[in-house]
Amino acid sequence: MRTEITDLAALRAHREAGKDLRNTVLTRLDLTQEDDLLRTALDGAVLLGCELSSKSRSRAEAAGALLFPAIPDLPYQVYRTHLYSTDELFAGFDPARPESYADTPDARIYRHSKQQGRQPDPLYALAERLHDHSVTAALTETLARCATGPVAVMGGHALARDSSGYRGAMELGAALGRAGFTVLTGGGPGAMEAVPYGVRMPDHIDEIIRDVACAPRFGAGADDIGRWLAAGLRPAFPASELPQTIGIPTWFYGHEPPNPACSLHAKYFANSVREDGLLTVATGGVVYTPGSAGTVQEVFQDYAQNHYSSVGPAAPMVFLGKDFWTNDVPAAPLVQQLARGRDAEQWISVTDDVDEAVALLRTYASTT
Structure with missing residues (x-):
């Protein structure tokens, strides 16, 4: 297993040891300015985006x-060492100037990616793949700090902030947050935003809806997205040492902005990597709220993993919204028919009751 070093202090400590x-x-x-730190055996070392003097570069290459x-x-940074924060994605955004969204890193990265078309320049294609690998590594490291397996909530992007469904998604998030789960969503608008608001501020649902429903x-x-974003940034979140919610969006659907409610975002270029990765890391189970074709696709991707135990034991699949x-x-x-007689069967629930859904997830967490 390779040791990764991402700051000079850690490198100095490593060498001093x-x-x-x-x-x-x-x-x-x-x-x-750190030639001395590299005066050692370097065979098998990997230097990602490091700046070196010409002497150190020649020595490192000669050493293997x-x-x-x-x-x-x-x-964007190709070699990332951490997930995106809201501040990083929306740097430079001025709520008083909605059009300023167009100048944020999130918007600029989307434009750059879209310009590549279906057959991107090989250099840019490689850069995007390296970026996505770095995001996956950062996400894995972040989730390793969770006490229990994270739970994902899937649902449609089209829920309006002033709808009953949006409030229901917030209440689901509040129940999951109170139960102590780290919650993953697709990171976009609609249900993907409402759930994180509920997780992070479970006692302020009415106030949040008043803030964002305008x-x-x-x-x-950019103007419309900016107005949506400005309203979404109004709630003041309490500080937390651990990420309570992580969004996993993609620039493939870059016309849908990432929501400002998630603690962190693992944002990808490749949608296929993002979708499979989101379901794979949701080791505590998945809750499905009403959605469209994308949500249905996720249902069967998730069940295939459970059916074949391809990423570990079968985990809960909760269908919230019986009708x-x-x-x-x-x-x-x-899904229930496919699971009949298999390990996955006991962890499938179809319910209208949020408390029942959370109870199943908690029972599963106690067995793992």
């Missing part, structure tokens, strides 16, 4: 280290 740099990964370090250079002219939906232009999931979009009966 008498350790060499074989099979280490150094990420985004400015080593131009692999050097991945920084890639110029990109609006911009009930996001629109297509929707059995009549309007009858995915639940098919």
Whole structure:
């Protein structure tokens, strides 16, 4: 297992302990004035986006280290060491000037990605894949700090902030937060935003809805998104040492802005990596609220993992909204039929009761 070092203090401590740099990964370090730190065995070392003097670069290459250079002219960092915060994605946004959303890193990265089309320049394609790998590593490290397996909530992006469904999603989030779960969503608008608000501020649902309902939906232009974002930034979240909610959005659907309610965002370029990854890391189970084709796709991706135990033991699948999931979009009966007689069967629930849904998740958490 390689040791990853992401700051100079950690590198100095590593070297002062008498350790060499074989099979280490150094990420985004400015080593131009640190030649002495590299005067050691370097075979098998990997340097990602590090700055080196010409002498150190020649020595590292001769010693067998692999050097991945920084890639110029990109609006994002390829070699990330942490997830995105709301402040980072929306840096430079001025709520008094909704059009300023167009100048945020989130908007600029989306434009850059969209310009690549279906066949991106090979350099940019490689950069996006390296970025997504870094995000996955940061997400894995973040989730390792959770006391229980995180729970994901899936649902539609179209829920308006002033709708009863949005309030219901907030109440679901509040119940999950009170139960102590770290909650994952797709990171976008609608249910994906309402749930994190509830998780983080369970006793302030009415106040939040008053704050955000003045911009009930996001629109297509920067001005419309900016007004939606400005309203969403009004609630003041309490500080927390651990991330209570993590959004996992994608620039593939970059016209849908990431919501400002999540503690952190693991934002990807590749939607396929993002979708499969979201379901894979939700080891505490998944709650399905009413949604459209994307949510239905996630249902069967999730069940396939449970059916074949491809990522571990079968985890809960909770269909919240009995009439929707059995009549309007009858995915639940098919999943139940497929699970009959298998380990997954006991962890499938179709209910209208949030407390019942949370109770199943808590029971599962106590067995793992």
